Amino acid sequence: MGVPFTSTLGYAGTDILERRPDDFKIIENPFDSQERTVVAKAMNPDVAIFHGLKGDRLGNVLVQKHGEELLLAQASRRVIVTVEEIVNSVDFEDSDGWFIPAIHVSAVVHAPLGAHPTGVPGLYDADEDRINEYVKASGTDESFGKYLNRYVFEVGSHQQYLELVGLRPELEAVAR
Amino acid sequence: MTTGFDLTIEEHLAILMSREVNDWETSACGALSFIPATAMLLGREMRAPNAEIIILGSRDYSPFVTGKDFHFHAQRGQLDLFFISAIEIDQHGNFNLHVIGDRDEPDVLMPGQYGTGMLYYAVPRIVMFRTEHTRRSFVDQVNYVSGAGTSPDGVSRRTREVKVITPMAKLNFNQESRIMELGSVHEGFSVDQVVENTGFNLGIQGEIDTTPQITEEEVHTLRTVVKSHMIDSETYPNEAANLIREP
Amino acid sequence: MREKLVSVEQAAQIVKDGDHIVFNGSMDWTPMAMLRELARREIRGITALGVVGGAMNLDFLLGAGVADQVETCSLGFGEYARVAPNYERLQKQGRMRMLDNT
Numbered sequence: 001m002g003v004p005f006t007s008t009l010g011y012a013g014t015d016i017l018e019r020r021p022d023d024f025k026i027i028e029n030p031f032d033s034q035e036r037t038v039v040a041k042a043m044n045p046d047v048a049i050f051h052g053l054k055g056d057r058l059g060n061v062l063v064q065k066h067g068e069e070l071l072l073a074q075a076s077r078r079v080i081v082t083v084e085e086i087v088n089s090v091d092f093e094d095s096d097g098w099f100i101p102a103i104h105v106s107a108v109v110h111a112p113l114g115a116h117p118t119g120v121p122g123l124y125d126a127d128e129d130r131i132n133e134y135v136k137a138s139g140t141d142e143s144f145g146k147y148l149n150r151y152v153f154e155v156g157s158h159q160q161y162l163e164l165v166g167l168r169p170e171l172e173a174v175a176r
Numbered sequence: 177m178t179t180g181f182d183l184t185i186e187e188h189l190a191i192l193m194s195r196e197v198n199d200w201e202t203s204a205c206g207a208l209s210f211i212p213a214t215a216m217l218l219g220r221e222m223r224a225p226n227a228e229i230i231i232l233g234s235r236d237y238s239p240f241v242t243g244k245d246f247h248f249h250a251q252r253g254q255l256d257l258f259f260i261s262a263i264e265i266d267q268h269g270n271f272n273l274h275v276i277g278d279r280d281e282p283d284v285l286m287p288g289q290y291g292t293g294m295l296y297y298a299v300p301r302i303v304m305f306r307t308e309h310t311r312r313s314f315v316d317q318v319n320y321v322s323g324a325g326t327s328p329d330g331v332s333r334r335t336r337e338v339k340v341i342t343p344m345a346k347l348n349f350n351q352e353s354r355i356m357e358l359g360s361v362h363e364g365f366s367v368d369q370v371v372e373n374t375g376f377n378l379g380i381q382g383e384i385d386t387t388p389q390i391t392e393e394e395v396h397t398l399r400t401v402v403k404s405h406m407i408d409s410e411t412y413p414n415e416a417a418n419l420i421r422e423p
Numbered sequence: 424m425r426e427k428l429v430s431v432e433q434a435a436q437i438v439k440d441g442d443h444i445v446f447n448g449s450m451d452w453t454p455m456a457m458l459r460e461l462a463r464r465e466i467r468g469i470t471a472l473g474v475v476g477g478a479m480n481l482d483f484l485l486g487a488g489v490a491d492q493v494e495t496c497s498l499g500f501g502e503y504a505r506v507a508p509n510y511e512r513l514q515k516q517g518r519m520r521m522l523d524n525t
Contacts, residue, residue: 010295010297019523038331086428111456115456119451274523
């Protein structure tokens with residue numbers, strides 16, 4: 001909101017505050033010299049990245065109803081939204097999700113099944129096997145390196161990724 | 177464990193904790209919190225029919241639209257009681273929900289405290305609990321202060337009562353001296369046992385009370401009404417089925 | 424009016440080494456297509472923030488070496504693991520920095 005810091009509850013006396021002296025300080029309440037308060041430095045993220053349901057060419061998007069996406073978009077200098085489908089015009093009244101107007105969005109990308117292997121409630125479930133594979137691969141540098149080769153470096157595009165995992169968007173292969 | 181009821185640790189703690197729930201107040205626990213959830217539901221049956229109960233992540237007792245709304249509710253002073261468990265608690269009322277060892281290269285790592293640190297300042301009554309009463313849980317100084325027992329001078333907080341409940345004893349945080357004290361010892365345990373298993377000096381002076389006995393009514397209500405409600409309402413149904421005994 | 428529909432490769436150009444990126448907290452809705460593209464481009468030095476909490480989003484960026492610093496109040500992994508797996512491995516080895524929160 002264009003201000004350098006905000007007063008916040010908590011933190012005082014903790015190792016959290018001690019480890020982050022550049023982000024949190026204790027100052028005197030300017031309205032009551034008997035009281036002190038923790039203040040947190042304003043964050044100005046460079047980019048917000050999230051995945052939503054629908055987008056249009058102008059950059060209007062429809063995201064999940066009860067998340068923090070609007071807040072993230074407003075706080076960030078640039079906003080990238082990947083979406084399941086592109087429509088002619090995202091409807092402000094669309095009750096499937098929450099409307100974020102194009103003014104808050106820098107780039108919209110068409111990425112069907114773009115959350116895979118995680119899920120999109122109402123569209124596709126998480127791919128539990130692939131997530132468990134990820135957990136297992138995270139055990140060592142070597143095994144995660146192999147995981148990255150397979151799913152990232154040897155794959156040139158999102159479309160190729162979907163082919164690799166045997167999914168075609170129109171099939172909605174991972175069951176609802 | 178006590179007088180022939182053959183209580184599980186979870187049942188024992190839930191009964192003791194249920195006595196902290198007051199009528200007409202708002203009591204809450206976080207996610208992954210079977211024992212306090214049970215305690216609040218038992219408290220409502222036994223003594224607090226008009227209690228507002230919040231069990232984050234549950235189907236029927238998680239009333240907020242988004243996760244952060246609960247924390248804002250607490251920040252605005254709308255919670256009366258919150259339950260906390262942590263890997264370490266020290267004599268200064270600090271707790272650790274982050275690491276054992278060095279914060280940047282730890283031996284044991286927890287996912288984080290999801291707002292618990294803030295709640296320790298925002299809620300007037302805090303009940304901490306542990307399923308074990310050991311020297312490694314109750315330490316002289318926590319490895320990492322996730323939530324502090326005392327704020328530096330002048331930094332205000334709403335906290336006015338902090339208790340700790342374990343399978344052996346109840347501890348109280350003395351708001352004047354800012355030190356944890358032994359409040360009572362449960363039936364079947366001795367003061368010596370508690371002292372032996374606590375990694376800080378409890379500063380015992382004089383007689384220590386015995387915690388009021390577990391009653392037939394508490395056990396029966398827990399094992400009938402509360403247990404079946406938890407299963408029916410899908411509030412930790414598996415834990416309720418496995419960790420609360422049959423009447 | 425300005426057209427904002429671009430490819431994932433074009434969108435990735437927005438992200439520079441050292442940027443501070445924010446994400447939504449849950450395991451669902453993780454923008455994996457975009458995250459894989461950032462990993463593919465070998466972006467480095469990112470600080471990733473999860474609101475409220477983090478999971479696959481922050482963990483993947485840590486594992487891929489894209490992020491060396493993360494900030495969130497809790498970095499779990501849904502029902503799949505208590506602590507996000509790359510976070511656990513890299514933090515225990517002292518190879519990343521977590522900015523704790525309440």
